[in-house]
Amino acid sequence: MTNYIIAAYDLKKYFPVGGFLFSSKQTVKAVDGVNIKIKENEVLGLVGETGCGKTTLGKLLIRLIEPTSGEILFNVPEEIIHEYEQALENKDYKKTGKISKQYSLLNKKGSELRKLRRYMNIVFQDPYSSLNPRMLVKDIIAEPMLSTGYASKKEAEDIVFKLLEEVGLTPEFAFRYPHELSGGQRQRVALARGISTLPKFLVLDEPTSALDVSVQAQILNLINEIKRKYSISLLFISHNISVVHYMSDRIAIMYAGRVVEEGDKNSVIFDAKHPYSKALISAIPKPEPLREKIFVNLQGEIPNLINPPKGCRFHPRCPVAFELCGWTADEVLSDLEYIIMQRYAEYFKGIKSISIEDDFTLNILCENSNPFDKRLLEIIEKEKNELKSLVSIKSIKQESQNIRVELYRYIEPSMYKVNGSVYVRCLLYKNNDEKQR
Amino acid sequence: METVLNIKELKVWFYTRRGIFRALNGVNLILRKGEVLGIAGESGSGKSTLGLSIMALLPYNAVIIKGGSIYIKSKNTLETFDLFDESQLRRKFSMRKNRRIMNKISNSLSKLRGKLVSMVFQEPMTSLNPLLQVGYQIAETIVAHNSSYLAKRILSRIKVTNSDLKEVLNLVTSSNNVEDELKRYAKNKGLEGIESQILYILGRKDLSRTRKERAILTLKEKKKNFLTMNYLKRVAENRSLGIYSILDRLPFVKRFFSRILLKEGYRRAVELLSLLNIPHAEKVVYMYPHELSGGMRQRVAIAIAISNNPDIIILDEPTSALDVIVQNQILQLISELKSKFNLSFIFISHDLSVLAEVCDRIAIMYGGRIVEVAPIDKIFYEPLHPYTKGLIKAIPKITKESMTLESIPGTVPDMRNPPSGCMFHPRCPYAMEICRKQIPKSIEYNKDHFVECFLYGEQ
């Protein structure tokens, strides 16, 4: 029975935005309901594009920032995790409360929390600002040991030299300032600092993104060696999927604050299920020139996290989105307007305006009672492939001078188990999951 | 194949407080027409300096050493300048003199910049002016370098008759090769400049068939006043502006004249942006850089770079600041532009995988020299230079079987104190005696495959 080093449930982090003294209720939903588990000695890779929330998630898991809601359990035996998850499903909050009391990371305070910090740490992306320019290397590396009470000042000094050796630096480096070191050397110091208290869990946030290719290879191999030697679980965050694949056992892909696919690395990379994963992976540059290239082309951009799309966050850009994916009246409105007032305007002379009644209903006002609805249905059939939101139209009924457009109601996708260890957050796989249960 | 760029023995050294930084140490490079040449290298290899040298955008403490030359279309941009000799650097060097030389070189190339060579930088947010609309920035560069083209477009719209346009419509519906036919038609009728406008309308996806036809028919414009017509004709034929050069400077009047060309520049900007797959280009031209996403900004920067059909376009890490999916779109865009318009690109990057996606040939830089240059498949599947081999083994590749990344021992050399002989010898697993003493010369080991290494032949 192995332990789970970290188990997070329905983790959310909303950042308040603007407003005078928080009177405005707008928030950036950076992480919006993430479940994640990492076993002992396991490396979980976290990939995604800018703004998907991966860095925020990494910081949440070691409680560097406080979550808005959700639970994080630390160092839990497998049986207890099963109990906890069962209790969650059965809504047995008494039981979950009991387990939380013992294992939760979030209810620890002050010196208790500080003692726990010796078991987790983080290595940052930018080697140039993650080291205090006015501190000597030896003090930088010793800091976690002293702050968590892991070692006394004298013991710490000794350990510093051993750590320098471990990361491939000679002892003189202990007495240098960060600005005297190169990027690769600084990252080694950051790594030494990260493992100084022999943590069980280390978050690596883009540790090699600022480094040259040859230095990156050295650092990655070093990380692997250290992980093996000291049995550390890693959360490896990067936007470089090739690197993540090299380093991880399991991979999770994030989009707009949610995990959309998670599984063992080869399944996720070579047999991606989620449409976003497919697009992302097809776009990875590979050092194989002149190969046959099949790209999935995506329109649009990463969504605004203050008002993210409803339902599946990816639906506005998804090439295979269908009617239940999350369409709402405002998305359909712009496409209807485009058809009626622009592209096919000549067929719809006499339509005054289109308005939204609620999230799933629109009303089109006409000046006369011409049978626009038939025409509209025809055109919608034609344009469905290009203007995706139209697939969500359930019915078009014309009553004299008013056409009522009704949409299907969307379903919020959760993580569906596809096989063995792969989970996908996509309605296309909902049935698979139901079969499995 | 035609050569558009030929660099010979280029040496550029920087004077810094802590010594002389030898960025480029004898670069030899050729760029052919219609190809994408990749330049790969790590930090300190000199790749960015190379791009800046071609554009003559080096800072004042950069010293171009005598003996090097940069031929852009058989004209040496460094020809007439009294550059410093290597031996002069110790005694006769004066920063003030160097400043003057760099200034002169920069000025002499400034007319060519944008027209002959243009550059796209890594950070689109800082390479675009945040205070100007993106359409203005594109229009401005066309007006500056190619105003006659804009004038021709306006004149063609004035000159064309309704019957001409109807003929065009027939041509468009009936022919197979619309582009060439249109070009020929326009030339015959003396209506140069109208083809791209018609093609743009045809390519629009947001208009129905009938609307497109209507748009083409409404291309005709009324004749403008006498002064303006005269001005336009002079600009179109590149004749001297005569009285207009004075009028052009008077406070109110000048707005009137520069406005016409600028407005036309905006129209052309819309065409360019939709060519680069920016949706709603007519609205985007009035936006400011901060209103656009990273990928869009980079497309704007590319639009500015290609707007005058330059012979050489230099891209310095254009996709390093972008996400994977957007990066892929930009790379595809570059391939499209290359094949459609036969443009020549220099693509500088530290990421070999990115270069693999888009380049025809790759040059590997190390220690300020090009150590290997070859067609793309040869570089990856049959690398010759030990550094190239090491680099390729150090790239993480996605494979089902487990693999280990091999790193190159040591670090990149400090270019203030470079090693003797071959720059790579301290880290090279195959280093021999001679590698320490001499710098290897470039030899063509296989067809079109050049390498600088003593392993491959007598020197």
Next chain:
Amino acid sequence: MSKELGLIGRRNYLLKRNPRLDELKISFKIFFSNPTAVAGLVITLLYFIDTFLVQFFPWAIGIHDPNQYIINPYNPVPTPPSPQHPLGTTYGGIDLLDAILKSIRVDVEYTLLIVLSGALIGLVLGLVSGFFGGIMDEILMRITDIFFSIPYLVLAIAIIFVLGRSLDIVALSLIIVWWPLYARYARGQTLSIKQMTFIEAAKAAGTRDFWIMFRHIIPNVLPPIFVQISLDLGVVVGVFSTLTFIGFSPTANIPELGYLTSLGLNFVSIAPWAVIIPGLVITIFALAVNLMGDGLRDVIDPRRRSV
């Protein structure tokens, strides 16, 4: 080999160099490569030396009564520079050289008092405000704003009216006006350092807030504050002597440069040196301190160092 030596031995073996000393050496090198900064330093040092000597060993430079001017009742008319009076004399027959040497000490001491007190108060408030943020930050900043909006002249008049005329009161009113500048500056620096990744790293390491403030923030905030202090010395000496010049000094005969300048004012047409020379002394100090501050700024700026 390093494994066999004990810790001290290892440190001695490796410490053929002392990193802090090396840093200091580089700082000196950068500073001394700047000729104007060196000139500023030399002149400022001269002033400080004068202050020190007049304060503790006035007889060493021939000053017998450091707290008063010597009035010459026999020849009260200002005379131009001459062998007996190298800088001439001013109103009351006061020898300018003697007077200036005495006045420099008073001015420098008061200026240092004002700037250092203001900096200390402002630094503490700014640090606390920036580090803890929240309501405390808001309140402290509003208070700072209020003090910022007070014109120093009006405040000086008001305080002097209430508390009486003396140089100490003038200094007090300037301290009150000066600390908001440092509060704002220190807060800005604190905020920008708080954003840096190494602060996050310290938090992840479990370091307590208190330690983060002392170990990480203060050492990075102090250097720019020092630069600001040295630049401010010049400004404050100007303001201080302006106030005394227009008459805020006590009627007693206390040596001070502004007051000295005002003494010569009545005779400016016939004895211009009586006004120009003391004025110049103030100006030169302000200039020197400014040049020195600029040089210091070059030393502190990490970008200039690592090129």
